[in-house]
Amino acid sequence: MKMQWPLLAMMGGMAMTGPVQAQTVPAAAGGGAQTIRVPVMTGQVDTIGGVIYSQIKSQRAIRPLRMTVLVPRNDDLKPAIVYFPGGGFISADYEKYSEMRTALARAGFVVAAAEYRVVPDKFPALVQDGKAAVRYLREHAADYGIDPARIGVIGDSAGGYVAQMLGTTNGERAFDKGDFTDRSSDVQAAVTLYGISDLRSIGEGFSDAVQKVHQSPAVTEALLVNGPAFGTFAGASIVSNPEKALAASSIGHMKGKKPPFLIMHGTADTLVSPMQSRHLYDALKAGGNDAELILVDGAAHGDIYWYQTPIIDRVVTWFKATLGEPIKGAAKTKGRGSNL
Numbered sequence: 307m308k309m310q311w312p313l314l315a316m317m318g319g320m321a322m323t324g325p326v327q328a329q330t331v332p333a334a335a336g337g338g339a340q341t342i343r344v345p346v347m348t349g350q351v352d353t354i355g356g357v358i359y360s361q362i363k364s365q366r367a368i369r370p371l372r373m374t375v376l377v378p379r380n381d382d383l384k385p386a387i388v389y390f391p392g393g394g395f396i397s398a399d400y401e402k403y404s405e406m407r408t409a410l411a412r413a414g415f416v417v418a419a420a421e422y423r424v425v426p427d428k429f430p431a432l433v434q435d436g437k438a439a440v441r442y443l444r445e446h447a448a449d450y451g452i453d454p455a456r457i458g459v460i461g462d463s464a465g466g467y468v469a470q471m472l473g474t475t476n477g478e479r480a481f482d483k484g485d486f487t488d489r490s491s492d493v494q495a496a497v498t499l500y501g502i503s504d505l506r507s508i509g510e511g512f513s514d515a516v517q518k519v520h521q522s523p524a525v526t527e528a529l530l531v532n533g534p535a536f537g538t539f540a541g542a543s544i545v546s547n548p549e550k551a552l553a554a555s556s557i558g559h560m561k562g563k564k565p566p567f568l569i570m571h572g573t574a575d576t577l578v579s580p581m582q583s584r585h586l587y588d589a590l591k592a593g594g595n596d597a598e599l600i601l602v603d604g605a606a607h608g609d610i611y612w613y614q615t616p617i618i619d620r621v622v623t624w625f626k627a628t629l630g631e632p633i634k635g636a637a638k639t640k641g642r643g644s645n646l
Contacts, residue, residue, distance in 0.1 A: 350379040351411045359442035373420040376411035382632035385456035386416040388439050392463025395526040398422050409618045414632040416450050425529045429554045434483045436468045437491035445486040451637035454646045456629045458495035466501020470556035495628040497568045503586035504557045510579040560589045566596040568624045572605025
């Protein structure tokens with residue numbers, strides 16, 4: 307009995323269910339085999355890993371910070387998006403959330419996923435790293451086909467905190483440290499998923515037991531701002547110095563014009579209070595800024611809801627509307643450009 311192989315049309319690594327024409331190859335070419343005609347409907351996306359975007363220098367060592375860049379293979383002048391991963395301020399696994407990053411790249415964006423420093427490194431290290439990632443992309447815009455005037459950021463949880471801080475500190479040069487400081491670190495759009503806007507009240511509205519945890523000098527937001535107990539320093543809670551904590555929060559940087567924000571949070575989040583997103587939205591709107599708040603019914607913190615098509619499509623559509631579409635064939639003629 308002859309084996310009949312199933313027909314599968316592969317479009318950029320994804321199985322397509324649309325009609326595919328097939329015919330039997332003549333016996334001289336190998337009897338029983340089939341050919342398929344595949345319509346070209348999507349472009350190719352190149353993955354460039356191990357990119358060192360910043361080098362943190364200390365007295366005895368140099369620590370490289372890395373990113374992975376997804377680049378649509380074409381001559382279009384493309385908007386870019388930097389993704390910052392969540393990790394509770396103690397990890398920055400930058401190659402996760404591939405579903406979101408891939409969807410954005412297939413929509414025509416250059417997408418850079420960047421690691422950043424975490425505890426025991428203290429604030430503002432992670433904000434400095436986020437801004438360094440943006441400056442790196444502007445410096446190397448011609449290499450990746452990026453329009454340096456259109457760069458957005460996205461992050462989830464602690465990565466949402468980083469994305470928020472980059473958006474709300476546009477124009478503040480105090481966080482610009484390291485290489486390419488002649489380039490702007492301003493961003494033109496920011497998306498935050500169940501992010502942190504006020505380090506003083508991450509557990510707002512939760513139980514007394516949760517509130518007690520967030521008052522501990524050992525909780526990660528306290529370590530981020532105050533550092534660990536050492537020598538004669540016994541450690542300090544995040545609320546021990548409210549002004550210091552506010553300065554390390556996006557809610558403390560509300561003066562001046564901000565880029566458009568898309569803010570999303572799950573109603574069932576038990577790790578970061580949904581009020582974090584509500585306060586950010588209210589503060590942005592009070593300042594006359596463009597902001598959209600979406601609550602995802604039943605979604606918890608980083609659970610399976612955030613990997614579903616309606617969530618990903620909503621983010622992709624918002625970035626396309628905010629940053630604009632790629633400009634066909636324009637990357638070839640675009641020079642180094644301005645200091646953006």
